[in-house]
Amino acid sequence: MDIRPAATLVLTRDTAKGMQVLLLQRTWEAVFLPGFYVFPGGAVDDDERHARHHAAGPEDSEISQTMSLDEGGADYMLAAVRECFEEAGILLAHGDDGKPVDAGHPVHQEREALFQGDVGFAELCRKHGLTVPLDRLAYLGHWTTPPGPPRRFDTRFFVTAAPEGQPASHDGTETIDHVWLTPAEALDDHWAGRRLLGLPTLQTLRLLNDFDSTEAVTRYAHANLPAPAPSKPWPALKKQATVELEPGAPAYDEARKLDPEAEGSTRAEIIPGEQVEIAAGVIRLTAPNPGMMTGPGTNTYILGRERFTVLDPGPDHEGHIKRLLELTGGVIDQVIVTHTHLDHSPAVATLKAKTGCRVFGLKAPEGPGQDQSFLPDDEPEQGDLIVTEAGILKAIHTPGHASNHICFLLVDQQLLFSGDHIMQGSTVVINPPDGDMKAYIESLYDLLAEPVQFIAPAHGFLMGQPGSVIDYLITHRLAREHKVERALKQVGPTDLKTLTAKAYEDVPPALHGVASRSALAHLLKLEAEHRAACREDLWQAL
Numbered sequence: 001m002d003i004r005p006a007a008t009l010v011l012t013r014d015t016a017k018g019m020q021v022l023l024l025q026r027t028w029e030a031v032f033l034p035g036f037y038v039f040p041g042g043a044v045d046d047d048e049r050h051a052r053h054h055a056a057g058p059e060d061s062e063i064s065q066t067m068s069l070d071e072g073g074a075d076y077m078l079a080a081v082r083e084c085f086e087e088a089g090i091l092l093a094h095g096d097d098g099k100p101v102d103a104g105h106p107v108h109q110e111r112e113a114l115f116q117g118d119v120g121f122a123e124l125c126r127k128h129g130l131t132v133p134l135d136r137l138a139y140l141g142h143w144t145t146p147p148g149p150p151r152r153f154d155t156r157f158f159v160t161a162a163p164e165g166q167p168a169s170h171d172g173t174e175t176i177d178h179v180w181l182t183p184a185e186a187l188d189d190h191w192a193g194r195r196l197l198g199l200p201t202l203q204t205l206r207l208l209n210d211f212d213s214t215e216a217v218t219r220y221a222h223a224n225l226p227a228p229a230p231s232k233p234w235p236a237l238k239k240q241a242t243v244e245l246e247p248g249a250p251a252y253d254e255a256r257k258l259d260p261e262a263e264g265s266t267r268a269e270i271i272p273g274e275q276v277e278i279a280a281g282v283i284r285l286t287a288p289n290p291g292m293m294t295g296p297g298t299n300t301y302i303l304g305r306e307r308f309t310v311l312d313p314g315p316d317h318e319g320h321i322k323r324l325l326e327l328t329g330g331v332i333d334q335v336i337v338t339h340t341h342l343d344h345s346p347a348v349a350t351l352k353a354k355t356g357c358r359v360f361g362l363k364a365p366e367g368p369g370q371d372q373s374f375l376p377d378d379e380p381e382q383g384d385l386i387v388t389e390a391g392i393l394k395a396i397h398t399p400g401h402a403s404n405h406i407c408f409l410l411v412d413q414q415l416l417f418s419g420d421h422i423m424q425g426s427t428v429v430i431n432p433p434d435g436d437m438k439a440y441i442e443s444l445y446d447l448l449a450e451p452v453q454f455i456a457p458a459h460g461f462l463m464g465q466p467g468s469v470i471d472y473l474i475t476h477r478l479a480r481e482h483k484v485e486r487a488l489k490q491v492g493p494t495d496l497k498t499l500t501a502k503a504y505e506d507v508p509p510a511l512h513g514v515a516s517r518s519a520l521a522h523l524l525k526l527e528a529e530h531r532a533a534c535r536e537d538l539w540q541a542l
Helices: 048-054 060-066 073-088 106-116 121-128 183-191 199-208 214-223 252-258 318-328 347-355 437-448 466-491 496-503 509-528
Strands: 003-015 018-026 041-043 138-144 152-161 175-181 234-238 241-245 276-279 282-286 299-303 308-311 332-336 358-360 385-388 391-397 406-410 415-419 454-457 532-535 538-541
Touching: 003 073, 003 199, 003 214, 018 073, 018 183, 018 199, 041 073, 048 073, 048 121, 060 073, 073 106, 073 152, 073 175, 106 121, 138 199, 138 214, 152 199, 152 214, 175 183, 183 199, 199 466, 234 252, 252 276, 276 454, 282 318, 299 318, 299 454, 308 318, 318 332, 318 347, 332 347, 332 385, 391 437, 437 466, 437 509, 454 466, 466 496, 466 509, 466 538, 496 509, 509 532
Parallel strands: 003 152, 308 332, 332 358, 415 454
Antiparallel strands: 003 018, 003 041, 018 175, 138 152, 234 241, 276 282, 282 299, 299 308, 385 391, 391 406, 406 415, 532 538
16 A cells, blocks of 8 residues: 655644644545544645745755655645645735735635645646745654555644634535644543544644643744654564565564664564563563464563563463473562453462462452452552562553453563553453443553553564554544444434444444444443433433
């Protein structure tokens, strides 16, 4: 799939309430991010190159160097200005009299023609004697859509003060609503499920939330250029042959961390029983229990060099336990579990009997799939610290997938052992009554506040860019929640089966049985927030 160059313009204005930004809502019929609130922006057109003749400010070579490009940086800026005019009706330009364009300028009469492609941006500038002041834009961020979505973009984000005298107006086709909000208000709306915000929008809003004026944001952006995103393939081994991992591939972040010289020494596959040192004093050993719910198998992590702490020892599998004892020489002081599902904790009893280790974790709740034999010596509370030879582990209570789930942060190395709270390659099962969607999303927000550089999941490779990973999970869940809520308003009062068929129409019918458990989790969250109610097994929106 081709990755298209794109540009986004963050318009700001200073008010008595604080600095506000303009957000546009995409149509619900859009292929990409339907119903989401975004900043004005879109793909870079070939015509942008011709519009350079109508730009004022730095030359393309200087702009491109700032953006770590060989050339064409000015085209991104011009695209951002053009898209903002098309989508929001606001044009950052000066007329032939040198004054900023206002609402009465005749160029506004040709907004629709530009949107339809009947006139190019360069031609529009020539016809009206317009100059685009590129020095008014500051380079704010860079985002490349990860693999998976139907379309992928290499997007550059710019920020500028909204010109006075031009009210915003959505185009009614690609965008169906617009709103001025402070970054804090937009983030609160996202948290409460009132607005859908995508990953790059969320990250930009969090950045903007630290500033109280456009001048402060612009000054920051000029002084702190975005780091170039990883873009080149990385070598790794798979079935004894060297392969090139593309950015976004499951093993890519791990290969870059463990093999910074790109010698091709890491594996692009997880092999049960094979030890991998993922950090100083931390070994990953994967149990031989691959499957639909466990991926390549459950990851056990061994911390230490002479005396060891074992995290998530896995199923009571004789070969896996034997391998753990070999790697540690049987000197296991502590065993820690993230939760008590049957692929995580059953090996504890055998290790306890063989080594006399101290066991940390929360008791198993009632219900199927729980290891009722698990007997902890210590039950960590939120923020408790556990000393290991690899460093101090901080306990972070993260209910959602399981009510007794705990993530553990290796503080000095900023490495998060996420258990099943965050998995690679799939979303986590939230199955009521023990699974709780509201608690799950709130726990993800809690993790965003932690200083994390890498995530070590119970299933899959090391994951970099933890903020993006967590934002994706939140956005994915809230997007589905919006579908559930919209379906409920359309067909309610209704039963769970009918609602699932409507809200999960993009999921094969054969999987609707599993999807209904997720739908129920969303409904229970909406009920807890007084946005839905169930009466006599029929759900309805409030």
